Amino acid sequence: MTALAAKRRHPAAFAFLLLLALLVTGTAYAAFAPRPAQAATLGADQVVEGKKLFQANCSTCHGLNAEGKSLGDGTEAGPALAGVGASAVDFQMGTGRMPLAAPGIQAQRQQKILFTPEQISQVAAYIASLAPGPAVPTSSDYDPATGNAAKGGALFRVNCAMCHNFAGSGGALTRGKYAPSLMGVAPKDVYEAMVTGPQSMPVFNDTNIDPQGKRDIIAFLQTVHDSPTPGGMKLGALGPVSEGLFAWIFGLGILIGCAMWLGQKSA
Amino acid sequence: MSASTSSRPADALRDGDSKHAAPTSKAAQKVGGVAGWIDDRTGAAGGVNYLLKKVFPDHWSFMLGEIAMYSMIVCLLSGVFLTFWFVPSAGEVVYHGSFAPLQGVKMSEAYQSTLDISFDIRGGLVIRQIHHWAALMFTVAVSAHMFRVFFTGAFRKPRELNWVIGCILSMLAIVEGFAGYSLPDDLLSGTGLRAAEGFMQSAPVVGSYLAYLVFDGPFPGEAIIPRLYSVHVLLLPAILIGLFTAHIVLVAVQKHTQFPGPGKTNDNVVGYPVMPVYAAKAGGFFFIVFGVISLMAALIQINPIWGYGPYDPSPVTAGSQPDWYMGFADGALRITPNWLEFTALGYTVSLNIALGALGLIPVFYGVAIAYPFVEGWIKGDKGEHHLLDRPRNVPVRTALGVAALTYYFIFMFAAGNDIIAIKLGMSINDITHFFQATLFFLPMLMFWITKRICLSLQRHDRDLVLHGRESGTIIRTADGKFFERHEDLDPYTRWPLVQQDPVHPIQLESGVDANGVARKGARKERLRAKLSNFYFRDAVNPVTPAELAAAHVGPGHEAIDAEPPTHEIEPDKVDGRMGIDAVHDDSHEFGSSTH
Ligand code: HEM
Numbered sequence: 073m074t075a076l077a078a079k080r081r082h083p084a085a086f087a088f089l090l091l092l093a094l095l096v097t098g099t100a101y102a103a104f105a106p107r108p109a110q111a112a113t114l115g116a117d118q119v120v121e122g123k124k125l126f127q128a129n130c131s132t133c134h135g136l137n138a139e140g141k142s143l144g145d146g147t148e149a150g151p152a153l154a155g156v157g158a159s160a161v162d163f164q165m166g167t168g169r170m171p172l173a174a175p176g177i178q179a180q181r182q183q184k185i186l187f188t189p190e191q192i193s194q195v196a197a198y199i200a201s202l203a204p205g206p207a208v209p210t211s212s213d214y215d216p217a218t219g220n221a222a223k224g225g226a227l228f229r230v231n232c233a234m235c236h237n238f239a240g241s242g243g244a245l246t247r248g249k250y251a252p253s254l255m256g257v258a259p260k261d262v263y264e265a266m267v268t269g270p271q272s273m274p275v276f277n278d279t280n281i282d283p284q285g286k287r288d289i290i291a292f293l294q295t296v297h298d299s300p301t302p303g304g305m306k307l308g309a310l311g312p313v314s315e316g317l318f319a320w321i322f323g324l325g326i327l328i329g330c331a332m333w334l335g336q337k338s339a
Numbered sequence: 340m341s342a343s344t345s346s347r348p349a350d351a352l353r354d355g356d357s358k359h360a361a362p363t364s365k366a367a368q369k370v371g372g373v374a375g376w377i378d379d380r381t382g383a384a385g386g387v388n389y390l391l392k393k394v395f396p397d398h399w400s401f402m403l404g405e406i407a408m409y410s411m412i413v414c415l416l417s418g419v420f421l422t423f424w425f426v427p428s429a430g431e432v433v434y435h436g437s438f439a440p441l442q443g444v445k446m447s448e449a450y451q452s453t454l455d456i457s458f459d460i461r462g463g464l465v466i467r468q469i470h471h472w473a474a475l476m477f478t479v480a481v482s483a484h485m486f487r488v489f490f491t492g493a494f495r496k497p498r499e500l501n502w503v504i505g506c507i508l509s510m511l512a513i514v515e516g517f518a519g520y521s522l523p524d525d526l527l528s529g530t531g532l533r534a535a536e537g538f539m540q541s542a543p544v545v546g547s548y549l550a551y552l553v554f555d556g557p558f559p560g561e562a563i564i565p566r567l568y569s570v571h572v573l574l575l576p577a578i579l580i581g582l583f584t585a586h587i588v589l590v591a592v593q594k595h596t597q598f599p600g601p602g603k604t605n606d607n608v609v610g611y612p613v614m615p616v617y618a619a620k621a622g623g624f625f626f627i628v629f630g631v632i633s634l635m636a637a638l639i640q641i642n643p644i645w646g647y648g649p650y651d652p653s654p655v656t657a658g659s660q661p662d663w664y665m666g667f668a669d670g671a672l673r674i675t676p677n678w679l680e681f682t683a684l685g686y687t688v689s690l691n692i693a694l695g696a697l698g699l700i701p702v703f704y705g706v707a708i709a710y711p712f713v714e715g716w717i718k719g720d721k722g723e724h725h726l727l728d729r730p731r732n733v734p735v736r737t738a739l740g741v742a743a744l745t746y747y748f749i750f751m752f753a754a755g756n757d758i759i760a761i762k763l764g765m766s767i768n769d770i771t772h773f774f775q776a777t778l779f780f781l782p783m784l785m786f787w788i789t790k791r792i793c794l795s796l797q798r799h800d801r802d803l804v805l806h807g808r809e810s811g812t813i814i815r816t817a818d819g820k821f822f823e824r825h826e827d828l829d830p831y832t833r834w835p836l837v838q839q840d841p842v843h844p845i846q847l848e849s850g851v852d853a854n855g856v857a858r859k860g861a862r863k864e865r866l867r868a869k870l871s872n873f874y875f876r877d878a879v880n881p882v883t884p885a886e887l888a889a890a891h892v893g894p895g896h897e898a899i900d901a902e903p904p905t906h907e908i909e910p911d912k913v914d915g916r917m918g919i920d921a922v923h924d925d926s927h928e929f930g931s932s933t934h
Contacts, residue, residue, distance in 0.1 A: 177766075221440045229526060229648045233656040238526060238647045243657020244757035248766035251657065295440050296646070302457065303464050303640035311527065311656075313755040315641050316663025319475035323635060324406075324483060327476070330627045331402035334620055 122198030125191055129171050138202060149175075156268065157205020158196035163264035165192045177248045178271055206267040213283060214263040219291025227281060228289050235273070240293055241310060245272055255297050259290045396597040396609060400487045405621065407480035409628035411512075411583065413473040418519075418572065420466045426452040427522065427568035429561040438645050446524075446649035449564050453523040453644055468636035474516050475641075476632055478664040481509045485707075489740050492728035493596045496721065499711040501589045506708045508582050510700065511575055513664045518571040520642075520662055524564060527642075529650025530659045532563060534669075534696075541692035559652060599726045599838045660754055667703075670753030671695030674774045699750070706743070717870045719845065731800075732839050734793035735874045741789040742782040749777050797879035800836045804828060804882040805890040841880035845871040 127136055133150030135141045140152030150172070153160075164170035166189075168182025187195075196208060212218075229238065237243045240254035249272050254262065266286055269275030281289070307314040378384040428448040434441050436451070438458045446454075456463035485505060488494055494502035521528045521535075536558045539550040555562035603609045647656065661669050672695040679690040714736065715721075730737040752759070753774040760767040807825035814824050828836075845868045 222442045222444050225440055225648055226444060229651070229654040229656065233526075233654055235657055237658045238656035239643075241658075242761055244760035244767045246766075247768050248760070248764070250761050250764075292440065299440070301640055301643070302645070303468055303643060304636075304638045306640050306643070310758055311658040312642075312660045312662050312666075313658070313758045315475065316666065318635075318639065319472070319479050319663065323472070323476050323631070324479050326631050327406050327480070327628060328399060328403075330631070331399040331406070331624070334402070334624055334627070335397050335399050 118194050118197040119201045122194035122196070122201075125187075125195050126198055130195075133172065138199060153199050154202040155205045156199060158193075158200040158208045159206040159264045160268040160270075161196040161199045162192060162208045163261060163268055163270060165195065166264075167261055169270070178250070181252065206264075209260060209263045209267075211260075214259040214287065214290055216259055216287070216291045216294040219284075219287035219289070221288070221291045221295040223285070224288030224290070224292030227285050228292050231276065231281065232289070237310075239296055239306075254293055257293070259294070262286075262290050262293060396595055396603075398598060400491075401595065402624065403480055403484035403487050405624060406628055407477055407484050408583070408587075409625045410473045410477035410480055410632065411579070412625070413629055413632055414470060414477055415576065415580075417466050417470040417473060418576075421456065421470060422572055424452055424456050424460055424463065425449070425522070425568075427565045429524070429559070429564050441645065441648070444649060447564070449522060449524040450644070450649045453525070457645060465633075465636055468639075468641050469633055470519075471641045472635045472639075473632050474519060475662065475664075476628075476635075478509075478512050478516060478662075481505075481512055482664075485509060486740070486744070489710075490730045490737055491596070491598075492724065492733060492736065494711040495724040496715060497593055497723050498589070498596075499715070501586060501593070502711050503708050504582055504586045504589070506704055508579065508586065510704050511579055511582070513700075515571065515575040515579065516662055517665055518567045518575065520665075521567050522564065522571060523642075523644045524650050525642075525644035526647035526650055526654065526656055527644075527659060529559065529652070530655055531661055531665075533558060533652065538672075538692060538696035541689040542697055543688060543693065559650070594725065596725055596727050599729070599835050603726065658758060660758075663751070666754040667747055667750035668696055668699050670750040670755075670774075671699045673756055674750075674753045674771055674778070676775070703747070717867060717874060718842075719867075719871075726838075728839070729835070731793040731796040734790045734797070734878075737793050738786045738789035742786040745782040745785045746778070749774055749781065794877065794879055801879065801882055804833055804836050805887065837881045839881055841883075842875045842878045844868070844875040844878075 126134075126138065130138070130150070133141055134153055135150070138153040141149040143149050161170075164179070165187055166185065168185045169179040171186070172179050173182070193208070199205075200207070228240070232240075235243055235245065235251035236254055237251075242251055242253035244250050251273070257265075263286055265273065266276040266281065266289070276286070307318060374384070426448045430448045431445055432448055432451050434444050434446055434451055434454065436454055436459055438454055441454065453467070456467055458464070488502065488505065517531070517535075521532050536550050536554060539553060540546040542549055551557070553563070553566075554560045555566075597603050597609060600609070648654075660666065672692060675691050675695045677691050679694065680692075681688055681690075728736075753771070756767055756770045756774065759765065760770055807827040810824045810826040812824040813821055815821050
């Protein structure tokens with residue numbers, strides 16, 4: 073027998089074994105627990121860098137630890153971000169919506185993106201490290217070439233047209249909010265918008281619209297955007313309002329002009 | 340119309356007019372031979388001759404009706420083309436045509452055939468777009484034509500009946516357009532039908548039965564498209580053409596009205612005879628209208644049904660609007676507040692829907708149809724009118740018309756509240772509230788503004804007649820005074836400014852007779868006097884010859900202006916009040932009939 077066997081009844085042995093067991097289960101849980109795909113690939117320093125960026129740029133509204141911040145009068149400066157996922161951050165920062173320049177009715181897409189893709193992925197890593205959420209999609213997730221535009225059109229009309237209009241040219245919501253035009257929005261942004269549901273837009277998770285359906289929708293939007301317009305100019309694709317306005321102003325205007333011209337030609 | 344200043348009928352030749360010589364060339368003789376052959380068998384020459392010798396006055400606003408007429412003809416022609424391919428059926432098919440984004444999608448035969456017209460039939464798309472643009476231009480021109488007739492008082496006796504026909508035509512045109520818009524069975528037209536079904540259901544008591552009757556069961560069913568098709572290509576076109584013919588025949592029989600001007604009186608028509616001048620102009624104008632519509636159809640997309648996708652009751656798209664002519668009803672629906680829906684005796688009464696969607700069109704057209712009769716009654720005017728009013732000379736009518744149009748356009752723009760919201764970056768709720776509020780003050784405000792403008796224009800006219808134009812020449816008199824010389828208007832310019840009848844509100848007789856017994860109809864008379872007062876209280880009347888004469892007796896004026904104080908506009912026209920046709924004895928009734 074060895075000294076180890078002799079010491080197995082030592083009072084400290086129980087504590088030691090308990091520690092060991094905890095360590096093993098903990099590690100095993102960490103290894104097997106369901107988690108976002110990117111978690112394993114993100115380095116710890118990514119998260120650290122991301123946290124720094126976040127605290128410098130976002131914490132005024134979202135709180136130092138992204139726990140959200142209320143303004144006291146019942147409204148919030150920014151919502152809690154644990155669980156929104158890397159995808160939400162990538163969408164919000166990648167379209168310039170965040171950091172919000174000023175509180176308004178709705179965060180809007182901005183021309184100028186303040187952060188590099190590298191910095192955005194760092195902040196995304198940090199938010200993803202707080203709690204699991206939708207990951208940033210890979211290019212095969214949103215490749216329009218793998219989608220069926222006809223099916224996508226049907227899905228789009230059922231799920232999106234009521235807010236974004238049949239041609240994706242945008243529509244009004246209540247109290248000054250609006251669903252923006254989707255023409256020229258990058259496929260990745262479309263995918264991320266569906267999985268994260270920015271602001272008034274609902275989330276379309278994989279049980280609502282499966283990944284293939286999402287690609288179909290993206291393919292549909294791409295087709296609408298790229299295809300020539302049969303029949304001539306679109307007048308903004310806003311439906312009968314612009315057509316009526318055109319008939320009154322230009323149609324009638326031109327015809328009255330002709331009538332006046334004809335009236336001046338006497339016998 | 341008793342005494343007439345001349346016995347010459349309105350379309351007869353005047354002294355000095357030369358008759359057209361009979362055609363003498365060989366070809367012309369041949370044509371004449373054929374015409375004679377036809378005439379011998381139909382007796383058409385008399386009627387044709389009558390029509391060809393008719394005289395039409397020239398003014399651009401008289402062409403609005405023609406634009407409507409020609410657009411309707413374009414609708415008819417292009418519509419016939421569409422019927423060759425359109426399949427009015429709700430039967431379900433799977434699309435395999437050449438429009439890739441809809442490959443393999445389930446749709447109705449109606450929608451499929453419209454896609455085929457658009458993509459697989461040569462020239463189909465442009466004809467579809469011609470049909471739809473022509474429909475929009477038709478309704479636009481009909482409305483503009485109505486405005487013209489209203490503001491110039493062309494609806495007065497003897498043309499009230501034609502005004503009524505015109506109103507019905509305008510209403511049917513709207514319905515015809517809506518029926519056509521609903522045919523292709525795309526997402527927008529289906530949404531429109533869904534809304535129409537809801538409107539029918541909102542009718543108190545009979546609503547649900549009505550909807551079942553029209554749709555032959557629950558929405559959408561298979562019956563509505565074939566039914567709408569018969570209405571759209573058969574029933575309504577037949578009624579439209581019939582009424583339109585009556586409309587035109589009445590214009591020919593009653594002759595066209597004209598604006599007042601030198602030599603243009605209540606019993607002549609000054610213009611060109613149909614043959615050859617007017618026919619050439621009108622024929623040419625048809626091609627202009629057709630050409631402009633075709634150009635629009637060739638360059639600008641309309642109703643891109645392939646974009647809306649096939650109808651399916653579950654989706655709706657943002658920006659669901661009807662064509663503009665249905666807009667005012669849709670807008671009324673959008674701004675009617677929701678608290679108008681309530682339950683009574685266990686039944687839901689949806690006044691929030693019924694008022695705007697069902698009530699507005701009948702009310703609107705009812706008021707329009709009644710107007711000529713109401714105005715005639717208020718004025719006690721039984722005379723015939725062939726000379727148009729200048730809108731400023733009837734300030735209250737003009738202002739009422741503008742107020743009514745304000746209502747109309749508020750409703751119409753309210754139908755675009757979501758588009759306005761997104762284009763101007765405003766809140767749709769605020770816009771809706773804004774429209775609701777404007778309904779209460781804007782029409783009154785526009786009434787007041789318009790009336791003021793008319794009155795000041797009239798005063799300006801008076802001023803011009805009395806004091807002439809400022810000539811810019813400063814005269815110094817012998818005793819050192821300065822004044823600017825005013826140039827008198829020449830009689831031709833002056834005539835349109837002074838020709839109208841003076842007007843006065845009716846004086847109310849006492850409501851009791853000599854014995855203190857209440858008169859019959861006294862209350863009606865009181866109402867009439869009140870309305871008359873509303874119309875004519877602050878009337879600005881045209882300058883009378885006496886006033887004109889008095890104005891010319893000013894200092895210094897006589898020295899420059901040697902014209903005699905009485906200005907004869909037209910020697911045969913002066914009968915004490917300047918510019919009032921002698922024929923118009925009956926118009927003296929205004930003031931005199933009641934006192
Ligand atoms: C004067 C009155 C008319 C008006 C205002 C009118 C209006 C319309 C409108 C707005 C549409 C929808 C077109 C679209 O964008 O697809 C339509 C469709 C249609 N109309 Fe008419 N229309 C008129 C007369 C006619 C006549 C006389 C016919 C046939 C003889 C006709 C045949 C059709 C057919 C077959 C369609 C469905 C085909 C399609 O939608 O492409 N229409 N009409």
